[in-house]
Amino acid sequence: AQKTKKGQSSLLSYFSTDPPSKKKRFEDKAPEGVLEHELELNVEDVSGSSSVQSTATTKHIAPIDEIQGPSCSSSSTGQLEIGLINKRDPAHGPSMAKVCLGEGSFQPRDFNFPKxxxxxFRPEWYEIFSWLEYSLLTDKAFCFVCRSFYNSEGKNNAEDxxxxxxxxxxxxxxxxxxxxxKSNSHQSNNIKLNCLKEANKNGTIIEKVNQKYSEEVxxxxxxxxxxxxxxxxxxxxxxALRGHDESTDSKNRATFQNELLSIIGEQIQCQIAKEVKEAKVFAIIADETQDIAKHEQVAKVHESFxxxxxxxxTDGKTLANELKNVLISMDLNIKNLxxxxxxxxxxxxGPYKGVAAIIMQEAPMAMYIHCNAHILNLCIVSCCTRVPSIRNTFFVLQSLYNFIEKSTKRHAIFENIKKSFQSYSGRTSTLKSLSxxxxxxxxxxxxxxxxxxxxTLTTLREISDTDPDSGGQANALLKNLEDFNFVFDLLLLRRVLAQSxxxxxxxxxxSVTYEIVKSVKNGTLEVLKSFRTDEFFSKLFNHSIEIADKxxxxxxxxxxxGKVPSKIGGGxxxxxxxxxxxxxxxxxxxxxxxxxxxxxxxxxxxxLDILNNLSKVLGGTDEDTDSVKCFYKMEESRNKTIQERADVFVQKSLKSVFPMLFELFRLFFTIPMNSASCERSFSCLRRLKTYTRNKIGQERLSSLALLAIERSIGVNISKVIDDFNLSQKRRLNFV
Structure with missing residues (x-):
């Protein structure tokens, strides 16, 4: 083996079973005269030697158990064991770097780096190169950024x-x-890392798209x-709402009001239908009127519009079919009518072709009842037309109203004269019309x-004296008012019509019930009979004389x-x-x-025979109810009416005990006593379908009427939006 410098281990020492002694491995020192901090600055240019001396020739890393780095002192042995365990150590390869990407580069500092x-290796380099990381296992430096984006196919990879x-x-x-x-590969990988960090910080592309979609919705x-x-x-x-015309040539068609109003109206109808279904049995009230566009309008009310x-x-068959179609659209069984x-x-x-007769063919128990309020009005009309003097008085009343109130000029004279009277209270009451x-x-x-x-007398006199055009008509009306007979009729009608x-x-x-109708009707008849006395007539006649004298x-x-014709006896x-x-x-x-x-x-x-019989059954006698009152501890002064007894029936939860009695109570209170609800809805119709809104569509009119009349029924706006989104394909997203 080649000799090595003093203080250095030979190459074979790295493969020997007995590692060099601790003293020999760590007695390396820097050359004399060179300071420690000069070692990292006074370096040679390595631009010409890009290869690194190594025995490795393939782009893979040996398994961890085959890697043996420089021997360490006993003080760093525990840290080496940490390196073996720590997955972030660069010796584990690029694949592990991708797994630990979120934890950053592996930069151990409290370690006795071998020479x-x-x-x-100097840990101060971490501050200069943030991408730098050190392997405890191999005593080598790596690039965390390039390892994290290492491509196994070899495309755009950094140096091995x-x-x-x-x-x-x-x-x-x-x-x-x-x-x-400064290399292109490192800078490219660094850009990728920054983009990935930004994506992780703000969410992935899918998350951003979902977030943007949610914000848009x-x-x-x-x-x-x-x-x-x-x-x-x-x-x-x-x-009034503008923009009801949504045709293709309308400049305001994008408002889609009609569709929203229709959905809102349907939601209100569904709530009403739900209440009707819970009640099981129901009654229908219908009436018709002509709107300003000369269309016949039919209202259907179940104490709810x-x-x-x-x-x-307007024939019976057409109206009956319309009623049945409404019940079908609301999913109500006509058999429960x-x-x-x-x-x-x-x-x-009509007994054969009337609406009631046609409906009863499918719902035999749906008895027809003529509206009691309409009946009373017919009674009054009959009374006012069959007595000649009363008929003439009402004719003068209507003529007087037409003469004064339908002319702004004559009405202004009426108002000015009224203000001049000392009894004027600041409120100008006008004459009323007949209908x-x-x-x-x-x-x-x-x-x-x-x-x-x-x-009124002063107004007619002034017009008669000053107006050449209408003075004659004013004088004729004045002569009618200055008649004792006219004054007497007015006083009589005020007393009689007040009772009616x-x-x-x-x-x-x-909220009227049959009991109340029966009671008030009997009371009215008793009062009218009391008027048919000499005492009442004397007071009325004397009062008329006082006004005439005044x-x-x-x-x-x-x-x-008049004389009787001679041909029938004469005289x-x-x-x-x-x-x-x-x-x-x-x-x-x-x-x-x-x-x-x-x-x-x-x-x-x-x-009303059925109602009369029901009231007898539900009303009962004192003897019949004494035992019940005693058992349920009812007060003697209470529970006299059917309504009070029904309230106790509900409070005591007696439905399961007396199921048939409960059905009778429900039937009794289901049958209405008038069709006034329809008349009130017609008042709303006149507010909605005015002269300037006479082209309003039928569906829009009905939806607006539901909102105006059924104010107590809440509207779930969120459900309206959901239904609006489902009704057809939308350009905007609402769900």
Missing amino acids: TGGRK VFTLIGFSKWKKAVKVFEKHE QENRLYLEALCESLIFCGRQSI VGFYRAKR RAQYYDGASNMR DTRWACRVEAVRSLLDNFDT DILSKTLQSS CGFRAAQLPRQ SKAPFESVEQYYKISIVWPVIDILSDQIEARLQENN
């Missing part, structure tokens, strides 16, 4: 000395390190949520004229009696003995009798 040729073999020429270390750092849903909230707010306040549906025809509530039109109540369909309009018209009687108005408002209540009218007179009609007798017999008694008879007869013939 080779008087020089050793920094990836596979390791560098140990410490004399030339700094120059070689600098050259490697959240942002889109936020925008659509704001639009839905605006639609719901405007819809519940009956505020369901929608407006355009009826192309127990009552039908309509008005008295022939297309609704055959508005149930409370007659009593309101009578009251408004009596409240403004002096103002109480019954009318009771019948229009959404206004300067002529006193009451008997009308001229004259039997005259009345007095003026009082004339007004009593010809006006007061007929008005009271006709109204009382109409109310009793019409309400009695309304198909």
